[in-house]
Amino acid sequence: MKLPEFEAIIDAHQRIGKYIHNTPVLTSSAINRITGAELFFKCENLQKTGAFKFRGACNAIFSLSPKLASHGVGTHSSGNHAAALAHAASLRGITAHIVMPSNSPEIKKKAVEGYGGIITYCEPTLEARESTLQRIADSTGIEIIHPYNNIKVIAGQGTAAKELMESYPDLDLVICPVGGGGLLSGTALSVKSLSQKCRVIASEPAGADDAYRSFRAGYIIPSLHPKTIADGLLTSLGEINFAIIIRNVDDIITVTEESIIQAMRLIWERMKLIVEPSSAVPLAAILENKKLFSNQRIGIILSGGNLDLTNLPF
Amino acid sequence: MKLPEFEAIIDAHQRIGKYIHNTPVLTSSAINRITGAELFFKCENLQKTGAFKFRGACNAIFSLSPKLASHGVGTHSSGNHAAALAHAASLRGITAHIVMPSNSPEIKKKAVEGYGGIITYCEPTLEARESTLQRIADSTGIEIIHPYNNIKVIAGQGTAAKELMESYPDLDLVICPVGGGGLLSGTALSVKSLSQKCRVIASEPAGADDAYRSFRAGYIIPSLHPKTIADGLLTSLGEINFAIIIRNVDDIITVTEESIIQAMRLIWERMKLIVEPSSAVPLAAILENKKLFSNQRIGIILSGGNLDLTNLPF
Incomplete structure (x- = not known):
């Protein structure tokens, strides 16, 4: 590594x-x-x-090559990384797909929507979050940006x-x-x-x-x-x-x-x-x-x- | 004027x-x-x-001659000027007498006490506030610092x-x-x-x-x-x-x-x-x-x- x-x-x-x-x-x-x-x-x-999550999201998104970026980005998150990724993506003019548990607080949903993120809801389990995100990635070609286990984010x-x-x-x-x-x-x-x-x-x-x-x-x-x-x-x-x-x-x-x-x-x-x-x-x-x-x-x-x-x- | x-x-x-x-x-x-x-x-x-009240209180207090300052300062206030004056006075090492209405919120009293101000309570009328402050000034020689109608405060x-x-x-x-x-x-x-x-x-x-x-x-x-x-x-x-x-x-x-x-x-x-x-x-x-x-x-x-x-x- x-x-x-x-x-x-x-x-x-x-x-x-x-x-x-x-x-x-x-x-x-x-x-x-x-x-x-x-x-x-x-x-x-x-x-x-x-x-602070906006710093990592910005660096990850603006580090992508034009080709990789063109399909958009995605993550599963109910927290600050989701809003940060949505906002950073909008600044680069690309799409952000955010997988959120269906029981996420309204305030978090609104934040992601306000920054232009596209939300897909799933069951509130880690397994459902990961599989839903993977399905979106497979069909759209988005780049998945992990909230922390990612060297650009770090x-x-x-x-x-x-x-x-x-x-x-x-x-x-x-x-x-x-x-x-x-x-x-x-x-x-x-x-x-x-x-x-x-x-x-x-x-x-x-x-x-x-x-x-x-x-x-x-x-x-x-x-x-x-x-x-x-x-x-x-x-x-x-x-x-x-x-x-x-x-x-x-x-x-x-x-x-x-x-x-x-x-x-x-x-x-x-x-x-x-x-x-x-x-x-x-x-x-x-x-x-x-x-x-x-x-x-x-x-x-x-x-x-x-x-x-x-x-x-x- | x-x-x-x-x-x-x-x-x-x-x-x-x-x-x-x-x-x-x-x-x-x-x-x-x-x-x-x-x-x-x-x-x-x-x-x-x-x-912002701390700016005016500071200027008023640090503008006083050593002789005038030596007796301390005072005001009647239940708000931000009281805490500001108490703190500025403590920085100059002089006493601040604050006349407060007896029904002032606890949080305001605590703030003034926390900055070392000496509180005198009075009836919650403008007349009682002014007369109480004047009585203290007459007996102690404090300099009264008006919260806004004062050129140093302005x-x-x-x-x-x-x-x-x-x-x-x-x-x-x-x-x-x-x-x-x-x-x-x-x-x-x-x-x-x-x-x-x-x-x-x-x-x-x-x-x-x-x-x-x-x-x-x-x-x-x-x-x-x-x-x-x-x-x-x-x-x-x-x-x-x-x-x-x-x-x-x-x-x-x-x-x-x-x-x-x-x-x-x-x-x-x-x-x-x-x-x-x-x-x-x-x-x-x-x-x-x-x-x-x-x-x-x-x-x-x-x-x-x-x-x-x-x-x-x-």
Whole structure:
């Protein structure tokens, strides 16, 4: 398996620079006081389509040859990757086929439709999602873009940490959430290439701790019956992602649901930023381990801000 | 009455630059599509203490001579000026006495306490607020800092539009909300000094339209029984503010409560920013008058993000 290197992230950044937001890095004296650390929040919730996923989707789609692109792209997803792929495809002027479980929230369906994606509904099982997508691919010739186990996607996600490190080169540590590992693997590649000393730590809900267990075991342990409010972090690690993570990540920490909600509320109230629960998982790790992180300069990737505003956990 | 000029805003910016955030200017393709205009949102909801008010409070407090400052400062307010003054005073290491109506929301009390302000409660009438504050001033010698009818406060508020115009010098129009007129008068001074062509328009809830009526009458008509969800815009215009507004503002537009809530929800959902209802009033004006604003490059000042997250209008 050939793993992507930092050069792929530099390429990606040049490719997608005109389509993405170089999102702001914000700070909060109040949260610094509470945690005893100095935090730098890279606001991917303010990215187009409301999540870092747009970076990877853009890089994957704009990397396709004209011939490959001409048939369109597709994925199965009920989350941020679906909206990101639909929007990136519309920018390239090609079709995006999105296979979604029939029980997906209305808000997610509307987002994909709003970006011009063509939705095909299926039964809410992984098997149905994969087979439905394959059937569409067989009949249309679309290029399937995996949400995280894809080197172009990984390189795109790594551009967020690249921007962060270029603005704040002397961070001691970068923390990001881990689900399938797309953001984490891209982040680790960027951070380790741009700094000698900066560590990379992932934070994961204890109720979906497959990455934590895989990292310790040294092989991928799939996510079985995950249960967490952080609905972006339910998936199992991809193989390419895991190979990068095991080489470049310093540690993975798990956090409780209570800490996630507490961290989310702090970000909403003190920073006036709408973040989805998955985005609050890194701050939750700091709140649970204040001594470990005290007085450090820490970059945090706020991964996204897509959630149902009428169903908040506070 | 001597009115402040743009030089006062340049001075203010130098004085407060190291204490304030130079807040980001964000854009949203989705909202641009919906409105047919090109909008640039100056995010004062991301300012320290969650509102532009910190700029004016900082300038007023750091303009005081050491002797005047030594006795501390004070104001009566149940809103963003109270928290801003308390925080700015703590930065200068002086006391802030805040007179608040006994029925102020818990969240506002906590904010002032959190910044180290000393609260004195009084009956919820303007008369009780003013007399209580005067009694404290008589016994302690504090300097009273009016929330908007104060040239140092106006100069401080004007720094937000100064930053906006310096980043986007070719705007056609800047829109901000109007309550007492502190933000509007400072904004108008900055915009008219930095651009020959850029117009300044204020937006005001129809249920609190004293500025609209005053602007048309040519004299101050006080706000009587105002009723709007935009609780930052209930106050009457100050005399200094009005004198600047009548000379420098091009128009004032009123908007409905429905438009305010619709605009607020758009900003939350599409931009992932927490803004209080008052901040949504300018976008509401654009939504209600799409033809008037189509194809224009418009700066909008998002004034603040302080509200009760458990009591949203949607």
